[in-house]
Amino acid sequence: MSEYRLLSLEELQEMENEFVNYLVVNGIAAEDWERMKCAEPAKAERLIELFSDMVFETIMRNVQFLEYREKKELITFQCLSDKLVLVGMKAEGDSEADFTSQDYIKRAMVSPPDGLKVYTSEKKYQKKREIELFEMTQRGCFITEGNLFKTLCLALD
Structure with a gap:
């Protein structure tokens, strides 16, 4: 369960490069991601949750x-x-x-x-x-x- 909220599809699209880098850092290549979305949607959803949390945590940490x-x-x-x-x-x-x-x-x-x-x-x-x-x-x-x-x-x- 995420601490914040899931990024919307539009927000994810705007952060596509960052998300791709996130997947790479976590050892997930593009073809593995495409396969995971179809074969293991819960696992793919969890990765999006973790990425969303990371994004919001970073934003909120910088709020003054x-x-x-x-x-x-x-x-x-x-x-x-x-x-x-x-x-x-x-x-x-x-x-x-x-x-x-x-x-x-x-x-x-x-x-x-x-x-x-x-x-x-x-x-x-x-x-x-x-x-x-x-x-x-x-x-x-x-x-x-x-x-x-x-x-x-x-x-x-």
């Missing part, structure tokens, strides 16, 4: 920042080795906030609207770091360079 956006709330995360540091903004009341709009975020950073609450928090990982970050991406967070997180932190000082 995540963001989550809803219309009325924006949450940014710094993903440290032992914990998550969160800085968020939430529009309260009848605000016409739309944190899904990049233009709105830029305007809010320059001239914060009334009823905007900025908050911070920290949380230790409950699971293995990479698994927890992966689960966050599956729930709607996306990986960023951290520019918004850093800007919000500077605004708090």
